[in-house]
Amino acid sequence: MSHDLESHVHESARAARSAALDLRAVPRAAKDAALHAMADALVAHTEEILAANRVDVEAARTAGVGEHIIDRLRLDADRVAAMAQGTRDIAALPDPVGEVVRGSTLANGLQLRQVRVPIGVIGMIYEGRPNVTADAAAICLKAGNAVLLRGSGSAAASNAAITGVLRDAVASTGLPADAIQAIDPSDRSSSTALLRARGLVDLVIPRGGAGLIQAVVRDALVPVIETGTGNVHVYVDADADLDMALDIVVNAKTQRTSVCNAAESLLVHKGVADEFLPRVVAALREREVTIHGDEAFRATDESVVAATEDDYATEYLSLDISARVVDSFEDAVAHIRTYSSGHTEAIVTRSLATAQRFTAAVDAAAIMINASTRFTDGGELGMGAEIGISTQKLHARGPMGLPEMTTTTFVVTGDGHVR
Structure with missing residues (x-):
């Protein structure tokens, strides 16, 4: 210099x-x-x-x-x-x-x-x-x-x-x-x-x-x-309203991909996987999203790409999402704790107790319960324009x-x- x-x-x-x-x-x-x-x-x-x-x-x-x-x-x-x-x-x-x-x-x-x-x-x-x-x-x-x-x-x-x-x-x-x-x-x-x-x-x-x-x-x-780095997860719980979950996942991933509050990873409880995976894969494919998934997601549709360790750690900022079926709430939390950047994490569930457990267990600047991650924004939260999102x-x-x-x-x- x-x-x-x-x-x-x-x-x-x-x-x-x-x-x-x-x-x-x-x-x-x-x-x-x-x-x-x-x-x-x-x-x-x-x-x-x-x-x-x-x-x-x-x-x-x-x-x-x-x-x-x-x-x-x-x-x-x-x-x-x-x-x-x-x-x-x-x-x-x-x-x-x-x-x-x-x-x-x-x-x-x-x-x-x-x-x-x-x-x-x-x-x-x-x-x-x-x-x-x-x-x-x-x-x-x-x-x-x-x-x-x-x-x-x-x-x-x-x-x-x-x-x-x-x-x-x-x-x-x-x-x-x-x-x-x-x-x-x-x-x-x-x-x-x-x-x-x-x-x-x-x-x-x-x-x-x-x-x-x-x-x-x-x-x-x-x-x-x-500020800003957003490896953001949406967890679809065993007690989720699946219609709601589908809307939230699609919005969180595709409404605008190049921003830090866009979803980058999807976790689905095995209790709803058989019903939810075909629906969410079809909806994301319709919007040209490439899914980097585990065996369960790959078995759902041949278009799903095999996920690597790097995929789960990646902030894509593009029409890509990593995806995995988890055996339990605890597995979902463990995954988020491993890969989260501390920006925004979301849960879709009808269980108040599970939502409260998620809020207590996950360490992030913002936690969304039955809402899209795209709401982590100063304007959306009534604060006016923001200067950034601190992680x-x-x-x-x-x-x-x-x-x-x-x-x-x-x-x-x-x-x-x-x-």
Whole structure:
């Protein structure tokens, strides 16, 4: 990594820190005005953004990138409109800054409040999903933070266009444009420089595949929240409503395959396997899903591919799913404990007791009972656009919205108290 590149990234981080300090005292009305200006600007500059996106998509196709990756990269007018609406939705959410998490009057008369405050400077390192640029900028701004956006080279033109539009919109409302900055992705070392900006960057959030997240965690000198990798299971219990189970499996796998909350593995209790396997295999085949299954699934249909150990550990992000028949609830839990990435796990069952056992036994950021795994999403859970889905346990877990982009300060008020 060149000294000039590191200096440039750190210069951006210093500008972001100055902007973050200014944002700490900005009232909600001013932040919301900036968010509405950002949303309006995204819509007004749709054609400019789409033109830049076409450059990225064409380059990806020329490079032979898979369609599931291009689906993440591609924008259209509806997706830009959704980005704008997500920004307006964030403006409508309560401002977490200033919220009293807890408060009391101590026995000695001191008044204690623990209050939410902005984290400061957030670094985002993410792969080719341009919508993340707008989502991250809006969430960070609403929570009073500045953000340094280091997207992938595959989305460089799209991200540059979006960032430029957002910066101009923020500046038009009187807030510092440097609250939103893009880090040049043309040199991979820019990520390393961001990860080493200890004292300038308060938190880094990687959003992408397992390789990206592991690299960030390995190289970072600043705190990191791990996000996203989703080896997600659906377990169809012996007491499942099989019509419901079929709908959930098909939705969880096929509604959108290139996202972290899509199902990647199917477990079926042997008590319902004879009835359920032919139905689910036919339904998935109809939607062109390749099933990587055990002997029971292979015996159901010759199109089923033999599953390997690697299949059960794989986040496909494509029209593929691993599948296995389990002898018991305990076997299902053991399988999930072995292969789960801790993102989302689902059970389909009519037994309340079994659902409760599953919730207690499975360690994941989200657990779905008789619902598709696709609901692990900030927008679907009423949180507005999310900045990512944390699969770790400190300080945030699951979909991260506005409260997760704050930390706290203890405010202690006395009347001449001394210790």
